Amino acid sequence: MTLLSVETLSRSFGGIQAVRDVSFTLAEGETVGVIGPNGAGKTTLFNLLSGHERPDSGRVAFAGREITGWAPERLIGQGLARTFQHGRVFANLSVLDNVLIGASARLRYARPNWSLLGPLGELLRALLQPPAVRAEEAALQAEAQTLLHRFGERLAPRANHPAHSLSYANRRRVEIARALAARPRLLLLDEPAAGMNESETLELQHLLLDLKTQGQTMLLIEHKLDLVMQLCDRVIVMDDGAVIAAGTAAEVRRDPAVIRAYLGDSAAAKGEFTQVPEVTL
Amino acid sequence: MLSALTPWIDYTVNGLVIGNIYALLAVGLALIFGVADLINFAVGSVFSFGAYIGWVCAAYLKLPLPVTILVVILASALLGIVIERFGTRPLQGRSRIAALLVTIGIGLIIDQLLQIIFSPDPRALPSGLPDRRFTIAPGATIGTLDLLIAGVGSASGLALWLFLSRSRIGWAIRATAQDSEAARQVGIFTDRMNMLVFALASSLGGVGGLLIGMYYNNIDPSMSFNATLKGIVAAMVGGLGSLPGAIIGGLVLGLTESYGIGIFGASYRDLFAFVILLLVLVFRPQGMFQRAGRAPEPLTGTFIAWSRPLRLPRPVQAAILLVVLVLPLAGQPYVTQIGINALIYGLAAMSLTLVAGTVGQVSLGHAALLAIGGYASALFAANLGWPVALTIPLGGVVAAALGTVLIYPAFRMSGHYVSIASMAIAEIVALVILNWTGLTGGSMGLSGIPPLAIGPIDLSDARSTYYICLGLVIVMALLQARLLRSHLGRSLRAVRDDAIAAKSFGLSPSRYKMIAFLFGGFGAGLAGAISAHLFSYIDSNTFGLDLSILVLTIVILGGLGNIAGALLGAVLLVALPELFREVAQYRELVYGLALILLIRFRPQGLLGTA
Numbered sequence: 001m002t003l004l005s006v007e008t009l010s011r012s013f014g015g016i017q018a019v020r021d022v023s024f025t026l027a028e029g030e031t032v033g034v035i036g037p038n039g040a041g042k043t044t045l046f047n048l049l050s051g052h053e054r055p056d057s058g059r060v061a062f063a064g065r066e067i068t069g070w071a072p073e074r075l076i077g078q079g080l081a082r083t084f085q086h087g088r089v090f091a092n093l094s095v096l097d098n099v100l101i102g103a104s105a106r107l108r109y110a111r112p113n114w115s116l117l118g119p120l121g122e123l124l125r126a127l128l129q130p131p132a133v134r135a136e137e138a139a140l141q142a143e144a145q146t147l148l149h150r151f152g153e154r155l156a157p158r159a160n161h162p163a164h165s166l167s168y169a170n171r172r173r174v175e176i177a178r179a180l181a182a183r184p185r186l187l188l189l190d191e192p193a194a195g196m197n198e199s200e201t202l203e204l205q206h207l208l209l210d211l212k213t214q215g216q217t218m219l220l221i222e223h224k225l226d227l228v229m230q231l232c233d234r235v236i237v238m239d240d241g242a243v244i245a246a247g248t249a250a251e252v253r254r255d256p257a258v259i260r261a262y263l264g265d266s267a268a269a270k271g272e273f274t275q276v277p278e279v280t281l
Numbered sequence: 282m283l284s285a286l287t288p289w290i291d292y293t294v295n296g297l298v299i300g301n302i303y304a305l306l307a308v309g310l311a312l313i314f315g316v317a318d319l320i321n322f323a324v325g326s327v328f329s330f331g332a333y334i335g336w337v338c339a340a341y342l343k344l345p346l347p348v349t350i351l352v353v354i355l356a357s358a359l360l361g362i363v364i365e366r367f368g369t370r371p372l373q374g375r376s377r378i379a380a381l382l383v384t385i386g387i388g389l390i391i392d393q394l395l396q397i398i399f400s401p402d403p404r405a406l407p408s409g410l411p412d413r414r415f416t417i418a419p420g421a422t423i424g425t426l427d428l429l430i431a432g433v434g435s436a437s438g439l440a441l442w443l444f445l446s447r448s449r450i451g452w453a454i455r456a457t458a459q460d461s462e463a464a465r466q467v468g469i470f471t472d473r474m475n476m477l478v479f480a481l482a483s484s485l486g487g488v489g490g491l492l493i494g495m496y497y498n499n500i501d502p503s504m505s506f507n508a509t510l511k512g513i514v515a516a517m518v519g520g521l522g523s524l525p526g527a528i529i530g531g532l533v534l535g536l537t538e539s540y541g542i543g544i545f546g547a548s549y550r551d552l553f554a555f556v557i558l559l560l561v562l563v564f565r566p567q568g569m570f571q572r573a574g575r576a577p578e579p580l581t582g583t584f585i586a587w588s589r590p591l592r593l594p595r596p597v598q599a600a601i602l603l604v605v606l607v608l609p610l611a612g613q614p615y616v617t618q619i620g621i622n623a624l625i626y627g628l629a630a631m632s633l634t635l636v637a638g639t640v641g642q643v644s645l646g647h648a649a650l651l652a653i654g655g656y657a658s659a660l661f662a663a664n665l666g667w668p669v670a671l672t673i674p675l676g677g678v679v680a681a682a683l684g685t686v687l688i689y690p691a692f693r694m695s696g697h698y699v700s701i702a703s704m705a706i707a708e709i710v711a712l713v714i715l716n717w718t719g720l721t722g723g724s725m726g727l728s729g730i731p732p733l734a735i736g737p738i739d740l741s742d743a744r745s746t747y748y749i750c751l752g753l754v755i756v757m758a759l760l761q762a763r764l765l766r767s768h769l770g771r772s773l774r775a776v777r778d779d780a781i782a783a784k785s786f787g788l789s790p791s792r793y794k795m796i797a798f799l800f801g802g803f804g805a806g807l808a809g810a811i812s813a814h815l816f817s818y819i820d821s822n823t824f825g826l827d828l829s830i831l832v833l834t835i836v837i838l839g840g841l842g843n844i845a846g847a848l849l850g851a852v853l854l855v856a857l858p859e860l861f862r863e864v865a866q867y868r869e870l871v872y873g874l875a876l877i878l879l880i881r882f883r884p885q886g887l888l889g890t891a
Contacts, residue, residue: 090778105787126767
């Protein structure tokens with residue numbers, strides 16, 4: 001079943017066409033990688049999907065519903081969660097609270113859905129703490145602790161540390177844990193392995209493979225090709241805002257257009273390349 | 282036909298003359314904003330300083346006008362250099378709001394020093410120019426001083442333009458403004474450029490003060506406040522950082538005010554400035570004359586230092602509770618009175634620490650919430666005869682509701698734009714109170730407000746008042762602590778730390794700012810209502826910008842977002858100066874110094890940010 005379908009999505013900034021006519025679909029349970037040189041428009045594509053930017057044209061449908069131009073606050077309620085390229089954790093919040101924020105959209109009792117008086121209701125319920133609100137919070141706390149344990153000894157011992165005290169790699173882990181706390185139907189991962197060394201990347205790969213076996217649908221941007229090859233069912237290659245190739249990892253690595261985008265024309269003439277030069281920020 | 286036009290020609294001349302002064306202030310602000318990336322709230326104090334230096338030269342030493350102007354330029358430039366070197370330079374790389382708050386502190390200190398040296402009484406500042414008026418239209422004239430002001434305005438504008446566009450140093454300044462990191466790379470001493478810009482801006486401001494003093498033949502230290510506000514309005518209207526925008530902004534503001542006075546009368550004068558400011562902030566935050574570029578401010582970067590709140594051990598907490606409980610029994614009415622004051626400020630500070638600290642909206646208009654609560658409760662009690670025990674919480678509810686509606690336009694802003702917008706909204710509230718005579722008594726204020734009582738039991742004696750305030754503080758503190766422990770605690774702080782990431786997880790920043798203002802508005806309204814019944818008299822000046830700044834200083838002293846810190850800050854800044862009476866008269870000096878030293882050396886406050 002198709003979970004996400006993107007049709008001729010475009011966005012330009014000033015004179016620069018950051019994303020042009022991008023179309024693809026993503027089936028439920030699939031893991032798809034988006035690769036391409038820096039500046040190819042990958043993050044802009046993510047921003048369009050997650051509602052942080054509005055497309056100039058094209059449409060996005062998620063779970064059979066048109067969501068083009070929806071605000072991020074609304075998309076998370078539909079089950080679309082993301083991580084950020086540069087690790088946007090809430091610096092002054094504890095690791096546990098960061099993860100709990102991820103579940104905000106799932107709060108049913110604490111955040112009454114009364115249109116105009118919603119904020120007032122949310123305030124009063126926080127002050128009065130009726131049993132349903134307390135039970136909901138307790139369940140989420142327990143769930144968040146479990147989630148932290150998925151990251152082995154990385155996060156659980158630091159549950160009460162403020163996020164600003166974490167290493168870069170741990171912040172990326174917190175981001176992933178936070179996104180998972182939303183129980184997303186689709187997880188958008190923007191360079192989850194950036195800034196991680198080899199063993200850390202491998203550890204992340206195991207975690208993501210785990211998620212994949214559990215049926216988590218994922219779309220990820222990643223420069224570390226090994227990770228992409230191991231993890232992804234399909235790969236979409238972007239260059240200069242457009243999709244230049246799509247298919248299995250084995251197919252795209254032989255595609256002349258891809259080789260040209262990464263290595264230039266002379267390399268393209270020599271045929272297949274095995275390792276895309278690693279580009280980290 | 283022509284005679285009907287005559288007053289309009291006068292208004293125009295007047296508006297352009299005053300507009301020239303505003304433009305001088307705005308250009309200074311724009312220069313500093315462009316290069317040093319901060320809004321200089323001390324601009325008005327430099328303006329007053331210039332006026333007083335002018336008074337010393339012209340009225341006291343009887344120096345000729347050109348010499349006076351020269352001395353004012355040099356002295357003001359020197360003051361600007363001092364402000365840059367010791368005030369803002371140490372804060373490079375910190376959030377912009379930090380430097381903004383420091384300039385507020387510097388302004389307080391300069392104002393208080395001027396008051397101490399020259400007394401708060403107004404002084405005459407004659408221009409010494411021959412009083413000749415030239416007829417420019419039938420019935421409309423223009424005087425020598427008008428021409429001098431116009432001349433100084435245009436000449437300094439032209440000189441500045443030539444300096445920035447033609448001289449090497451001017452290029453270096455512009456390079457620093459565009460990208461100070463890159464400027465440093467190519468060998469520009471950006472610190473010196475900052476200093477130079479402060480000197481330039483301050484000399485413009487000082488000359489502005491001199492000219493306006495001569496124009497009205499009257500100076501007093503309280504003119505700082507107005508000058509700061511008008512300069513900021515003009516600079517924002519033109520688009521912060523744009524020099525031509527600042528000049529046009531100044532003239533537009535001067536004309537609008539002048540025509541507005543002509544149509545509606547003088548008491549509405551300031552209302553125009555603030556309504557314009559608010560409209561610009563909401564609809565064109567980049568200014569009237571600049572094209573919308575990227576967002577004027579990154580969405581993160583609030584004034585929150587990384588720290589962990591200090592927890593007081595249980596025995597210490599118990600001891601403090603015991604002391605505050607028995608304090609009025611000590612039989613020292615004066616001490617009890619000070620305690621009441623500290624408690625009311627504590628109540629206000631707790632509400633602001635939620636807004637400015639927990640959700641990161643550094644409001645400079647908190648006093649307006651107290652004013653709304655105070656007036657609401659006083660009017661319900663005095664006009665409708667409702668019991669005070671009911672009107673006080675009602676005052677809190679009105680402040681929460683009305684305050685949240687009023688601040689709503691600022692919810693989409695961030696950083697120092699919030700501070701300026703909240704200040705403008707608070708000024709508008711004060712001006713509406715002043716002009717809505719039928720309801721509020723206007724400038725006469727409200728007197729005979731019923732005293733504190735529950736039913737027939739009179740509770741207006743100091744001891745009962747103390748316990749009422751203490752009870753309210755304890756209840757509100759416990760409620761706020763409960764709120765911070767709930768999911769709202771983390772949600773509010775998440776919105777503060779990173780609004781974009783918060784949105785991604787379903788937390789709409791506006792919604793959570795609204796929740797903070799609802800709760801904070803209630804607490805602040807309570808504080809205002811209590812004080813109204815306590816003083817039995819309030820007017821539109823009771824809750825002004827000075828109060829907003831004091832409460833913010835209390836909050837920063839205690840640690841942003843920290844409830845216990847807000848209470849400790851109130852005791853230290855309100856009660857302590859009262860206990861040492863010699864200090865009390867230099868209070869503004871103490872507040873200013875406290876603000877500067879805190880932001881520089883202990884931005885997390887005494888008990889840590891929460």
